[in-house]
Amino acid sequence: MKPLLEKLLSIPKSFWVSIHYFPLTEALKLPIMVRYNTCLLSVGGKIIIRDKSEGKILSFGFGGVGIFDKKYERSIWEVNGTIELSGRVVFGHGSRLSVGKDAVVSIGTNFSNTAAMTLVSQKRIVIGDNVTTSWNTLVMDTDWHPVINLKNKETYSVSKDIIIGNNVWLCTRSVILKGCVIPDGCIVGANSLCSKAFSSENSVIAGNPAEVRKDNVTMYKV
Numbered sequence: 001m002k003p004l005l006e007k008l009l010s011i012p013k014s015f016w017v018s019i020h021y022f023p024l025t026e027a028l029k030l031p032i033m034v035r036y037n038t039c040l041l042s043v044g045g046k047i048i049i050r051d052k053s054e055g056k057i058l059s060f061g062f063g064g065v066g067i068f069d070k071k072y073e074r075s076i077w078e079v080n081g082t083i084e085l086s087g088r089v090v091f092g093h094g095s096r097l098s099v100g101k102d103a104v105v106s107i108g109t110n111f112s113n114t115a116a117m118t119l120v121s122q123k124r125i126v127i128g129d130n131v132t133t134s135w136n137t138l139v140m141d142t143d144w145h146p147v148i149n150l151k152n153k154e155t156y157s158v159s160k161d162i163i164i165g166n167n168v169w170l171c172t173r174s175v176i177l178k179g180c181v182i183p184d185g186c187i188v189g190a191n192s193l194c195s196k197a198f199s200s201e202n203s204v205i206a207g208n209p210a211e212v213r214k215d216n217v218t219m220y221k222v
Contacts, residue, residue, distance in 0.1 A: 035061030041078040063092035123159035128166035169219040185218040
C-alpha cells in the first residue's frame with residue numbers, strides 16, 4: 001500500500017483517538033496518528049504533551065520493515081493511565097501499548113521503534129531522549145502475579161519502576177523487566193533479559209541474565 005493512501009485511510013481513527021485526549025482545535029491537527037487497522041482495546045486515561053510545537057507527536061502502527069507483514073501484524077492500543085510525551089514518538093507496526101489505570105509512562109523526544117514492540121505498564125516507565133528499540137522488544141514493569149517466599153512468608157512487589165536513559169539502543173528481542181535501570185548511552189544486546197539496575201553508562205549490556213559485557217561504547221548514529 002502506498003504511504004499516502006495508508007495515511008488517508010488512517011485519518012478517521014486517528015481523529016477519533018485524538019479527540020479523546022485533546023480539545024477539538026488540537027485534535028483536528030491529529031497529534032496522534034494511529035494506523036487504520038490498529039485494535040483499540042481501550043482509549044482512556046490522559047496524554048500530556050510537553051511541547052506542542054512539533055505538530056504530530058505520536059505515530060502508532062506505521063512502518064516499513066520488510067520482514068513484517070503490516071496486513072496481519074495489527075497494533076494494539078490499551079491505554080487507561082497517563083502518557084507523558086516530550087517530543088516525537090514512533091511505535092512501528094505491530095506494536096502493543098498497555099498502560100494501566102494508575103500507571104505513568106513518560107517518553108522523551110526522538111523515540112523510535114521499528115516494529116512489534118510491546119510496552120506494558122502498571123506502575124511507572126521512564127524513557128529518555130533519542131532511544132531506539134528494535135523489533136520484538138518487551139518493556140514491562142509488572143509480573144502481574146504476586147510471589148511469596150514460603151520460608152519467611154515475605155511477598156515481593158508485583159510492579160517496580162523502569163528507567164531507560166538517553167541515547168539507549170534496545171536490540172531485537174531484548175526484554176526489560178520491573179526494577180530495571182538502563183543508563184545513558186547503553187546498548188542492550190539481542191535476546192538479553194534485564195531485571196536489575198545497572199550503573200555504567202555507554203556500555204553493552206547483554207546475556208540472560210544480562211550483565212555489562214563491554215565499556216566505552218554506544219550506538220553510532222550518522
